[in-house]
Amino acid sequence: MNTEKVVFSFFIVLALTLNFGFFIGGIDNPVHHNVYELFAAIVVNLIATVLKFGDRTQTGAVLLATSLVADLHLLAAALLWSVAAYGAGIGETPAVMAAIVSLAGGALLANIVSVVLLIVEIAVLRR
Numbered sequence: 001m002n003t004e005k006v007v008f009s010f011f012i013v014l015a016l017t018l019n020f021g022f023f024i025g026g027i028d029n030p031v032h033h034n035v036y037e038l039f040a041a042i043v044v045n046l047i048a049t050v051l052k053f054g055d056r057t058q059t060g061a062v063l064l065a066t067s068l069v070a071d072l073h074l075l076a077a078a079l080l081w082s083v084a085a086y087g088a089g090i091g092e093t094p095a096v097m098a099a100i101v102s103l104a105g106g107a108l109l110a111n112i113v114s115v116v117l118l119i120v121e122i123a124v125l126r127r
Contacts, residue, residue: 007051008051008052009118011044011047011048011051012048012063012111012114012115012118013115014044014048015041015044015045015047015048015067015070015111015114016108016111016112016114016115018037018040018041018044019041019045019070019074019104019107019108019111020108021037021041022034022037022038022041022101022104023101023104023105023108025101027097027098027101027102028094028095028097028098028101029094029097030092030097033097033100033101033104035081038074038077038078038081038100038104039078041074041104041107042071042074042075042078045067045070045071045074045107045111046071048067048114049064049067049068049071052064052067059117059120059121062117063114063117063118066110066111066113066114066117067110067114069106069107069110070106070107070108070110070111070114071107073103073104073106073107073110074103074104074107076103077100077101077103077104077107080096080099080100080103081096081100084096
C-alpha cells in the first residue's frame with residue numbers, strides 16, 4: 001500500500017465530508033451551520049490543495065483546479081461571515097447565512113468533482 005496515496009485520498013475525502021457537514025441544514029438558519037466546521041473545512045481544503053501540487057498529469061491539473069475553486073468559495077464564505085458579523089455589524093441574518101451556505105455549496109460541488117475524478121483515476125489504474 002502506498003502511504004502517500006492514502007494520505008492524498010484521505011484529505012480529499014475529508015475535505016468533501018467536512019464541507020458537506022457544514023452545508024447540510026437549513027440554508028438560512030445560523031444554528032445549523034457552525035463557524036468552527038467552516039474553519040475545519042477551509043483548513044483541510046487548503047491541505048488537500050497543497051498535496052495536489054505534486055501531480056503533473058492532466059488529471060492532476062483538474063484536481064488542483066477543483067481544489068482551488070473550493071478554496072476560493074470557502075474563503076469567500078468565511079470573509080462574508082467575518083464582515084457581516086464583525087465589520088458591518090449585520091450579524092447572522094437569514095440572507096447572510098443563505099449567501100454563506102451558497103458559497104459553501106459551490107465548494108461542495110467542486111469537492112464532489114474532485115472525489116469523482118479520484119475514483120475515475122483509481123478505476124483506470126486498476127485496468
